[in-house]
Amino acid sequence: MQPRIPRPTVVAAAIVALTLVTLAGLLAPALWYELVERRDLGRLAAGGAGVAAIFMLYARLLWLNLMRRTAPVHALGLAAIAGLCWAIPAVLGGDAGWGNLLMVPAGLIAVVLPLRQAVPVTAVGAVLTPVYGLLLGLPVLSVLYEAIGFPISAFSGYVTVWLFHIVQELREARAELARSAVGQERLRFARDLHDVLGHSLQAVALRAEVAERFVDRDPPRVRKELTEIQTMARDAVRDVREVVRGYRTTSLRTELEGISAVLQAAGIRCDRPAIPDLPAHVHEPLGWVAREAATNILRHSGASWCRITLAADSRVHLEIVNDGAGRRSHTPGTGLHGLAERVTAAGGELAAGPDGDGMFRVRASVPLETREP
Structure with missing residues (x-):
């Protein structure tokens, strides 16, 4: 099944690392040109020092805002990044890829500034950046790319941080539930x-x-x-x-009502079947199956829906299906082994595992009539 969601600090570190890798892809052509084509160590050292300072400050501001440690002084950090990104192309020239630095501050605008300030700042930046690029002598296509990419980068940065905070709040809400x-x-x-x-x-x-x-x-x-x-x-x-x-005492009716409410509270659509009158000996093993299946859905899956079906003939059949299974092979855990022992002791059968198309299916059946001693 799908792995557990990592802790917020791990996810935040991954976001910062991926962002820096993306920025490195923008600036790698400029550094490569200075190293291989021009072979000017002075220019390379100056450009590398400026890029390193930008990366460190960028990573620090992104991390603090992901962790909700916002402060008004962060606007000064954003201004420092923008100043460096505008100064380096002016000193080293806009050719050879240094003009890509003009795009770098965009991703932090909506992260550092409040939304009511970020919108006008992004609009001004989307106008001034291509104008400054023209003054630096950048090609027309590069200027057009910056004019279009600047607001897109600002929106992408905002959405990334917003989604991270939403996931964190959902984790906290689930724990509170x-x-x-x-x-x-x-x-x-x-x-x-x-x-x-x-x-x-x-x-x-x-x-x-x-x-x-x-x-x-x-x-x-x-x-x-x-x-x-x-x-x-x-x-x-x-x-x-x-x-x-x-x-x-475990009651199948109580367990199904409870897991339906809990799954729906966690944002997982759950259809609960009508529960007929069943003998007392049926409730205990099938109630445990329902409880363990719901626990696995909440802890180990990324399910968006869960379907529960119950049928009775000579045996009572319970099936719980969700769409949160991963593509890797599933190895039954101790919980499923314990369930199998409970159901077998009641004369029933249990089967659980991935069922294709990202679904995970748990089937259990027990005899409707008690066995003769």
Whole structure:
């Protein structure tokens, strides 16, 4: 299946690295010309130092804004990059590829500046850059390329950072949904325990107070109260066990309703089937299959939809399909091995794996009737 999405810092580092590689592709012809054609080490050193300074400042500003560490002083860094990109072609000449430097600041405009400022700055840059290119004596096609490419580069930089922030916010929202679900389940369990134990423990406390008042005056009454306390305590223990047993019991209906809500909250379209009345022995293994399949979809896939089908004849068949499988071969993990053991113990069968066209399919079936011992 598809690998997990790396941490935000890893993705940000990859974006910075790919951006620098792209810029290097723009400026490599100029450095190559100075090294091989002109063989002027002084010009090469000056151009290389300027390019290195631009790259370091560019990478720093891009990284800080990807990490949401924005500051007004970053506008000065952008101005410094623009000044270097305009000064180097003026000193070394616009020929031999140095004119490509005029395009470099565009990618940072909408990243560093607020959008209300980035739009007019991009418009001004799209006009001034080709004019300056003409003054440097650049070919007409290069000037036309800069006039068209300047706003495109600015928009590309904005979209890159915007998509990175959107993905990060979706990761945070998914984690918050998981924490909220856990918290709600804890509250439900605490509420059930309170409802079960609250009355019993209050009654035990009252009986103990009565026994304490009559401990010297009426020993038979005390023995009666102690007997009642013992009975109430045993009943409370039995009630707690019932609550815990119900809490741990896996219900196929509950699991399908829960995973449908969770997947839809995570932006994955999920169609949940109608659930007929099924024997109790069916719910446990198929409920675990549904739970593990949903966990794998959320953790390991890039699914956009999930389809759940349920059918019953002599056996109950559950199938969960999603479109988040990768193209590489799938190696079953411990979760699927554990599921296979549960389903086999119930007399059923389990099959899971990629099914072509990027789909991953989980099929499970268990007998509708219990097996005779």
